Amino acid sequence: MNRRDLLIGAGLAALVASGGAALAQQPVVKIGYQLPLTGNTAQYGQDFKNAAEIALAKFNASGKPFKVEIVFEDSRSDAKEGIAIARKFVDDKQIVGVLGDFTSGVSMASAQVYKSAGMPQLSQTASHPDYAKISEWQFRNITTQAQEGPYNADWMADQGFKKIAVIAEQTDWGQTVVSNFADEVKTKGGEVVFSEFFNRGLADFRPIITKIAREKPDAIYTGFFYEDGAQFLKQMKQLGLTIPVYSTSAAYNQKLIELAGADAEGMHLTATFLPSNPAPQVQEFVAAWKEKTGQAEPGQFPAQAYDAVNIMLAALEKAWPEPTREKVRDALAATKDFPGVTGDTTFDADREPAKKLTKAVVKGGQFVAVSN
Amino acid sequence: MAGTNPAMTLESVGLENHWHESRGLFGPNLPVPMDYYLQQLAIGLSLGMVYALMAIGFTLIFGVLNVVNFAHGEVYTVGAFAGLVVISAFAPPLIVVLLVVVAVGALAGVGLERIAFKPFRRFSDEASLKSRAMREATLMSSLAVSIVVREAVEIGFGSQFQTVPLDRLLNSPISLGPVTIVSGDVIILVVAALMLGGLQYVLKRTNVGLSIRAVSSNPLGAKYVGINTDRTIIWTFAVGSMMGAAAGILVGLYYGAIFPSMGFIPGIKAFVAMVMGGLSSIPGAVICALILGFSESIATIFVPSVWADMVAYGFLIVTLIFFPRGIFGGARDRV
Structure with a gap:
C-alpha cells in the first residue's frame, strides 16, 4: 500500500464517519x-x-x-x-x-x-x-357518499332495477349512504320502496330481512361494514332470499368473504382499490x-x-x-x-379527493372487477 | 332519514325469479301477511331462547349472592373463544366441543369467584356477613374482572369477528310450512330445556342443590346449620358459568359472530330478563327472556329496528315502577 492509497483510504474513512454523524443528527x-x-x-x-x-x-x-x-x-x-x-x-x-x-x-x-x-x-x-x-x-x-351513492344508483338503474330497498347503519355515515343514493334513484325514475337503519353490530338481521322480503324489491342497496355485511348476507341466505345486493366500498374487505363464505357470492360493490391491480x-x-x-x-x-x-x-x-x-x-x-x-x-378547492371508482362483484371467493 | 321516502306500494311486477321458489314465505304468492307475522314470531322465539340461555346462569348466581355478576358476559365470551380454539385445533363433533367448553366455563367460574368474590367474604363475623357494602363491593370487582378479561381476549385475538369454519355454523335452514328456522334454533331449544330441567333437578334433588337453595334463602342461617357456604358458592359459580360458557359457544356458532365484546348485549338482555322475572326466579327469568325476544321481534314489525333495543329498556323501567319484585317475584321460592 503506497502513500496515495493510504490518503484516499483515510479520506474515505473520514467521509463515512462524517456521513454517519450527519445520519445520527438527522432532524x-x-x-x-x-x-x-x-x-x-x-x-x-x-x-x-x-x-x-x-x-x-x-x-x-x-x-x-x-x-x-x-x-x-x-x-x-x-x-x-x-x-x-x-x-x-x-x-x-x-x-x-x-x-x-x-x-x-x-x-x-x-x-x-x-x-x-x-x-x-x-x-x-x-x-x-x-x-x-x-x-x-x-x-x-x-371518496364520499356524494360520489359513491349516485354512482351506485346509476349502476343499479343500468341493470334495470326499479324498486330498491335500502338499509344502512345508524351513523352519520349511514345517513349519507341512504340520502345520496335515494336522491339519484328518484332522478333516474326508480323508487326506494323500503328504507331502514340498524344499530352497528346488530346480531340478528332476520326481522329486517323479513320486512324487506315483504316489500318485494328488485335489489337491495346496503350501507354497512364487512362484519355487519357478513351477518346480513348469511341470514339472507338462511331465509332463502335471493335478491341482488349492492354495497359501498366500506364493505370491501376480504374478511367479508371469509366470514360469509358462499353466501357472499354475487354481492356487488364499488371500490377504489383492488389488490389484483x-x-x-x-x-x-x-x-x-x-x-x-x-x-x-x-x-x-x-x-x-x-x-x-x-x-x-x-x-x-x-x-x-x-x-x-x-x-x-x-x-x-x-x-x-x-x-x-x-x-x-388530487385535492380540489374543497379539499375533497376525486378518485376513480371500480365496479366489483364477489365471484368464486374473490372480488372481481366487472364492467357493469 | 332525510331524503328517503319509504313508499309502500305493492304493485305485482313479474319479478318472482328473484325469489327462492321452494319456501313458503318468500314464494311467489306474496303478500301473505299471516306468514310474515309467523316468521317474525319464529325469529322472536329464537331470540328469546338465546337470551334465556344466558339468563339461566346469570340468575342462578344472583340468587345465591344477591349481587349481579358483571363478569357473566365475559364467561360467555371465554366459552365461545374456547370452543372456537378447540374447533380450529381438533375439529371434534359439537357434543365434544360443548363438553370442553363446559369444563372451561367451570374453571372460569371458579377462578372468577376466587379473584372477584372470595376476597370480600374473608370476614365471617355476623356484621360483615350482613353488610351490604361488603356484598356490593363485588359489583365493582366483577366489573373489573370483566374489563380485564375482555381486553385480554382483545389483545390475544384482536377485536374483529373471528373466522368460524363455515361448516360448523349452526345455521342450515329448516322449512316448517310457511316459516323458516335454522338448525341452531333446535339445538338451542334442546340445550336450554336440558339446562332448565337439569338445574331444577340438581336444585331440588341433590345435596349440592339443597345447600345452594339454603345459602340462597338465608346465608347466615345456612352457616349456622353447618352448611359450608364457601364451597356452595364456588359450586354455584361453577354451575352458573358452565351454562354461561355453553351459551357463548352455541350462540357464537349460531350467528357465526365470535368477538371479544360479544357478551355485552346478551348480558344486558339477560339482566333485564332476570329483573323482570323477579331477580332470583330461574323459570321466571326464562319466561321473561322469551317475552323479551318476542317483543323485540314484534316491535320491528311496527318500528325501525334501531328502536328494538328500547323494548328491553322499556320493560326494565316498567317492571321497576309497577312490579318492583318482578313479574314472577313475590310468591316464589328463591332460585
Whole structure:
C-alpha cells in the first residue's frame, strides 16, 4: 500500500464517519395519528397502524434529508377521547400534521380543535360530507357518499332495477349512504320502496330481512361494514332470499368473504382499490402488507391509510426545510395527481379527493372487477 | 332519514325469479301477511331462547349472592373463544366441543369467584356477613374482572369477528310450512330445556342443590346449620358459568359472530330478563327472556329496528315502577 492509497483510504474513512454523524443528527419531523387501537373498532385502527408503518419505514429508508416520526394515539372511536388527543397533538409544538381519525364522528369532533389551533388534518376514512367543510385544515383520502351513492344508483338503474330497498347503519355515515343514493334513484325514475337503519353490530338481521322480503324489491342497496355485511348476507341466505345486493366500498374487505363464505357470492360493490391491480405501487404495497402482517391481501381501508400517510409525507417533504403547520397545509392543498394505491389523488378547492371508482362483484371467493 | 321516502306500494311486477321458489314465505304468492307475522314470531322465539340461555346462569348466581355478576358476559365470551380454539385445533363433533367448553366455563367460574368474590367474604363475623357494602363491593370487582378479561381476549385475538369454519355454523335452514328456522334454533331449544330441567333437578334433588337453595334463602342461617357456604358458592359459580360458557359457544356458532365484546348485549338482555322475572326466579327469568325476544321481534314489525333495543329498556323501567319484585317475584321460592 503506497502513500496515495493510504490518503484516499483515510479520506474515505473520514467521509463515512462524517456521513454517519450527519445520519445520527438527522432532524426529525413529527406527525400525529389518532386512530382506534382498542375497543370495538380496533381492527380498523390496527390495520391503519400497520399500513402507516409500512409507508413510514419506506420513507425513512429512502435517504431523505430528515426522518419522520409518527405519534400514534388510541381514540377508541370515542369522540371525547378524540378531542383529548387533538388537544395533546396541538400542544406538541413539534407535531406539524395529523392523520385520522377512523370514523366521521370522531374525526369531525377532533376537527374543531384542529380548526381553532390551525393544524392540518388528513383522515383516511372520514366520509361524511360535512367533514371537509369544517375548515381549510381538513383533508380526506376517501371518496364520499356524494360520489359513491349516485354512482351506485346509476349502476343499479343500468341493470334495470326499479324498486330498491335500502338499509344502512345508524351513523352519520349511514345517513349519507341512504340520502345520496335515494336522491339519484328518484332522478333516474326508480323508487326506494323500503328504507331502514340498524344499530352497528346488530346480531340478528332476520326481522329486517323479513320486512324487506315483504316489500318485494328488485335489489337491495346496503350501507354497512364487512362484519355487519357478513351477518346480513348469511341470514339472507338462511331465509332463502335471493335478491341482488349492492354495497359501498366500506364493505370491501376480504374478511367479508371469509366470514360469509358462499353466501357472499354475487354481492356487488364499488371500490377504489383492488389488490389484483398490476400497478407496481399496488403490488409493492400488497407484498409489504403480507410480509408485515402475515395476513391475506389488504382491504380498501388500509390502502387508503397507506396513501394518506404517503400524501402527508410528500407534503412534509415539500414543506422542508423548516416545516410549519401552515406550510404543510398548503403543501397538502397543492397535492396533484399523487400516484397512490387507491388511484391518483388530487385535492380540489374543497379539499375533497376525486378518485376513480371500480365496479366489483364477489365471484368464486374473490372480488372481481366487472364492467357493469 | 332525510331524503328517503319509504313508499309502500305493492304493485305485482313479474319479478318472482328473484325469489327462492321452494319456501313458503318468500314464494311467489306474496303478500301473505299471516306468514310474515309467523316468521317474525319464529325469529322472536329464537331470540328469546338465546337470551334465556344466558339468563339461566346469570340468575342462578344472583340468587345465591344477591349481587349481579358483571363478569357473566365475559364467561360467555371465554366459552365461545374456547370452543372456537378447540374447533380450529381438533375439529371434534359439537357434543365434544360443548363438553370442553363446559369444563372451561367451570374453571372460569371458579377462578372468577376466587379473584372477584372470595376476597370480600374473608370476614365471617355476623356484621360483615350482613353488610351490604361488603356484598356490593363485588359489583365493582366483577366489573373489573370483566374489563380485564375482555381486553385480554382483545389483545390475544384482536377485536374483529373471528373466522368460524363455515361448516360448523349452526345455521342450515329448516322449512316448517310457511316459516323458516335454522338448525341452531333446535339445538338451542334442546340445550336450554336440558339446562332448565337439569338445574331444577340438581336444585331440588341433590345435596349440592339443597345447600345452594339454603345459602340462597338465608346465608347466615345456612352457616349456622353447618352448611359450608364457601364451597356452595364456588359450586354455584361453577354451575352458573358452565351454562354461561355453553351459551357463548352455541350462540357464537349460531350467528357465526365470535368477538371479544360479544357478551355485552346478551348480558344486558339477560339482566333485564332476570329483573323482570323477579331477580332470583330461574323459570321466571326464562319466561321473561322469551317475552323479551318476542317483543323485540314484534316491535320491528311496527318500528325501525334501531328502536328494538328500547323494548328491553322499556320493560326494565316498567317492571321497576309497577312490579318492583318482578313479574314472577313475590310468591316464589328463591332460585
